[in-house]
Amino acid sequence: MHNYFWKKTSFVAGFALISLLFLSFLAQAAEKKDQEDKSPLRIGVISFQALIPDEGLGDTVICPLCTTGYTTGRILRGSEKIVENIFLDKLREFKEAQIIPQERVQSVYRRISSESLKKPLLDVLKKVGHDLGADILALGYIYRYTERVGYDYSTEHPASVAFEIYMINPVDRSIIWRGVFDKTQKSLMEDVFQISSFFRGSGKWLTADQLSKQGMDEIFKTFPGFVR
Helix, strand or coil, X not given: CHHHHHHHHHHHHHHHHXXXXXXXXXXHHHHHHHHHHCCCEEEEECCCEECCCCCCCCCEEECCCCCCEEECCCECCCHHHXXXXXXXXXXXCCCCEEECCHHHHHHHHHHHHHHCCCCCHHHHHXXXXXHHCCCEEEEEEEEEEECCEECCCCEEECCEEEEXXXXXXXXXXXXXEEEEEEEECCCXXXXXXXXXXXXXXXXXXXXXXXXXXXXXHHHHHHCCCCCC
């Protein structure tokens, strides 16, 4: 009787152990599959571009992607790189985003652009995305970037910034997201509705760089995240 009880207990314990090991295996397999399904999204950021009006168009520029006309203004040299770097810093906050090295992105973009001079931009982006193995391509345009003239609490001319950023699915050439920022800082006496924006800048007159960072935070409030 004692041997029978021992054998039965051993059988139950062995069965329970095998069941636990099997469930553990299934959990590990599911976790591995989940990790594979959530592999980082490869994002290529094409160098941002400052748009200068063509001769005869006055202060109007045409967006190369959407072909819409925009009123532009003075653009400080190198401002496109400043806004691009602010955008890249924002992207790095998303753990699911893997940013493709800028040098490789630009090399591929220049090559394909030179080979496809007469093709629509979206067709070029589709080819760029394919060659890079990119899930998403981002590009941006600077329409105005004017530095303030003055100091933190006293200014002769405020900073003024306008830019537009797109995220594109290169496979179907669809626009995943578009963010637009266009602001010239004003005093509270000029525009009381800017009170929240003004105090986010500690009640100071912002530089163009600071205004751009504030603007990037604002437009990303509309960003839906990287939906798979």
